[in-house]
Every structure is written in structure tokens, then in C-alpha cells.
Amino acid sequence: MEGNFVEALKLMAVGMITVFAVLGLVIAMGNALIRFVNKYVPEDEKPAPKAAASSASAAIAPDVRAAVELAVAKITGNKGKIEKIEKI
Amino acid sequence: MEEILLKLYEMTAIGSIVEQPSFLIMYVLAFVLLYLGIKKEYEPLLLIPIAFGVLIANFPGGDMGVLAAVDKMVDGEMYHNVITLSNGEVWADAKGVPYNIYEVGLPQIAHDLGLMNFLYYMLIKTGFLPPIIFMGVGAMTDFAPMIRNLKLAFFGAAAQFGIFAVLLIGSNFFTMQEAASLAIIGGADGPTAIFTTIKLAPHLLGPIAIAAYSYMALVPVIVPLVVKLLCTEKDLKINMKEQDKLYPSSVEIKNMRVLKILFPIVTTTLVAIIVPSAVPLVGMLMFGNLIKEVGTNTSRLYDAASNSIMNAATIFLGLCVGATMTVDAFLNLQTIGIVIGGFFAFGLSIAAGILLVKLYNCFAKKKINPLIGATGLSAVPMASRVANDIALKYDSRNHVLNYCMSSNVSGVIGSAVAAGILISFLG
DSSP: OHHHHHHHHHHHHHHHHHHHHHHHHHHHHHHHHHHHHHHHOOOOOSHHHHHHHHHHHHTSOHHHHHHHHHHHHHHHTTOOOOOOOOOO | OHHHHHHHHHHSSHHHHHHOTHHHHHHHHHHHHHHHHHTSOSSHHHHHHHHHHHHHHTSTTSOOSOOOEEEEEETTEEEEEEEBOTTSOBOBOTTSOBOOGGGSOHHHHHHHHOHHHHHIIIIITTTOHHHHHHHHHHHTOOOHHHHHTGGGGGHHHHTTHHHHHHHHHHTTTSOHHHHHHHHGGGGOOHHHHHHHHHHHOGGGHHHHHHHHHHHHHTHHHHHHHHHHHHOOHHHHTOOHHHHHHHSOOSOOOSOHHHHHHHHHHHHHHHHHHHOGGGHHHHHHHHHHHHHHHHOGGGHHHHHIIIIIHHHHHHHHHHHHHHHTOOHHHHSSHHHHHHHHHHHHHHHHHHHHHHHHHHHHHHHOSSOOOTHHHHTTSSOTTHHHHHHHHHHHHHOTTOOOHHHHHHHHHHHHHHHHHHHHHHHHHHO
């Protein structure tokens, strides 16, 4: 059992150092990624289509929108969510 | 007539239960766990299947209990991975040579040992389900709070101290493999605990899984208890947003979407290089997260990982783990040791996170609320929610949830890395 204790002590030292080292590297890598993305992919492109979608949806008459919402709610059992309504 | 009645009596489980009343303890345990899962809503998705697994595994004649494979002397010869049937006989071929369960086909296991052993040896013993569950967890995890507050992720490492401290204590009472399986409860991560135990001490799977999930369910009790013991009111009133205003971060994030896609890829590569044995857990966690973050192009994969696959895996994992808790496997001193040791592992992990934050605060200008250290153990997102509630009690404007999520999520990676280290050294 004494041998076990010594082995456990060594494992504790190795384990804690490794866990700190790995998470330290993840943090360092995360910071490097942030700098890299800021430099080479600066624009977050997501908001643009959202704005377009909302303006497209806004063009739909309120009564039509209400009817579509009711239909979707009925068919999907209130689980469906409308993100965009477009005229085709 | 008497003979018919006797046969009827023998057909039921009543005779065996009367002969061995300890079965009743297992039924009580199953009912208590079912009560906690259904009525108290403590981790119901896992406690209910586990509890039901315990119940159905302990009806004599039902053949739903998982039979442990052990090395055993039979007729003066040593055989590996031998199964002892519920009637006390060794599972053997026509010539009386014991089967090695890993050399027997799955159809024969299903035929001779029953459905639950088939599921256990196919899904659990192979280590298949815990990584699958990690994939689902990854698909439901948002790494954005961690990316926004990267420095706080360091406290997720401190909270792994409980694992190694209990390994140290447990090594005096258990074998190293058993102590490591017990200690991993301190990671507060069910799939990680199960994965490690399967690899190191599969005979302890039932009690370790129960202890891990029970303590995770008790996070709303254990975290405030340790926080009360170690933190002052002044500590808990540290307002993270005010600290951010006083000492703003020098790095601004311009494109979180791209970062969230790159993060799982790079993290997996990094962890895989340093601790390859953690890849089944970290790799699947990050894969699940990647298919979530890619968006509409992988939405079907994301939906499968986070819903249908995750749900099916949870059912089978819960039932199989519960079914390992048969009377003989559960009612012994080792189980009591696991329950006590697991509690210490859990408590020490929370304490280590808090103490590292307090130590950091002694030297840093920008103070950190020690609750962020307390959430360094996995138990995502319950630990963060509990910590947020504690902070709001002391200051109704002090929302620490997003900060806690950083150390909380990094705790998942940390505990998987710790598991990988234990498996590498002791497996």
C-alpha cells in the first residue's frame, strides 16, 4: 500500500501539471485564434442576412403572417418557429 | 394440489427473495432513486433509467442483472474473464471449460446470459456509449462564454485537484485502478466517470456511476455548502462586470462564429497530441460541438447527435449501469467507501477551484469572484446556475453566469484530460 501511495503522489503531480498545461495551452491557442481571426476574418457576416430576412418578413401583411403562424403551429404541434416568410 | 402450489411458488421470485432478503434493500434503493428522479427531479434523464435498471436487475430468475467477468481458478487452472451464473455455476461449454466472455459471440451472450448482458457487453464494456454521450453533450454546449473569458478557463484545471487528492487517499484502501475510478467522481462528469471505470475497474461501475450522478444531482446542495465554508461575503460580492469595466480586456472579438468553428478543431488537435487517451472523450465532445457550430449545412447531424442518438444512448447507458448493481456487486464495504470517497472528491474539487481564485486575488488587481472557481468542476450548466443564484443573493446586479460557464466548460475538458492521464498510467 505504501508503494501505491508513492505512485498516487507521482500521478497527482503529473496529472495536475498536465491538466494545467493542457488548459494553459488551450487558453494560449484560444488567444492566438482570436488574434488570427480578427486579422484575417474581421467581418462577422451573420447579421446581414438576418436584417434582410427581417425586412422581407416585415413586408408580409400582418393578417397573412398570423394565418401562416397559426398553420405552422397547428401542423407542428406548437413546436415550429417561423424565422422568415417570403413571397415566391 | 400441494405440488402445483409448490411449483407455482418456485416459479415466482418470492422464494428467492425470502431466502435472500437483501434483495429488498436493492428494491428500496431503486424506489428511492426513482423518487429522487421523478418527484425531486434530480437528474431525471439518468437517475430514472439507472433506478429502473437496478429494479429489474434484482428479481431472481429475471436474468436482467449484469454478470461481472473475472479471472478465476476452475479445477486448479486459471481462466480469464469467467462469468459465474446466478445459480453459482461457472458459464462453460459442453466439456466444462469456462468461456472467456470476450471470445464468445454476442448472439451467444444474448442467448445464454440474457438481454441486459448482451447490451452491457456490446455497448458499455466496449466503451462505446460514454463517447457517444459526450458527442451529444458537445452538441448542446456553447463554448462562446469560454472563448470570451479564456483566462477563467484556468480555474477549470484547479478543480481537478479533488480527483488526484482522492486518488492519493483512496490508494491506501483500494487498488490503484479502483482508487482512480473512485477519484474520477470528483470530475463531476458522469460519462467520464463511466468511461474511466470501464477501463480501470469495471466491477465497480454500478456504485461509481450512481455516486457520480447522485452527487451531480446534489450540486445545488454541495456547491453552496463548500462556498459557505470557504468564502466571505466580501468575496461573493465581487462584481465581475464592474471589474471588467475597471480593467477592460485588451482583445476584442470580431467574429465569434468563425472562432466557434475553429475552436473545437484546434482544441481536439492540441489535446490529442498531448493526451491521446483523452481523445475518445474530448474528440467526440468537440465533434458534437463542431456540427452544432457549422450551422445549417450540418443541422441534420446536429439534430441527430443532440436528440435521437443522445436520447437512445442515455436510455441504454442508464439501464445497463443500473443493471450492474446486483445484490452481490452493490451490498459490500467497497460501495460505502465509494460513496464517502466520491463526496470528498466532489467537495475537494470545488474547494480547490475556490482557493485558487482566492490565491489569484491576493496578487491581481482585477479581482475574480471565487464562485467562478467553484464551477470548475464539470456538471454543466447546473453548477454555473447554482453559482449565479448564490451571487445574486449577495448582490442582485451581480450576474456571474457567463463567467462561471467559462470555468465550467473548461472543467469538462479538464476532467476528460484527467481521465485520459489515469487511463494512460493505470490502464
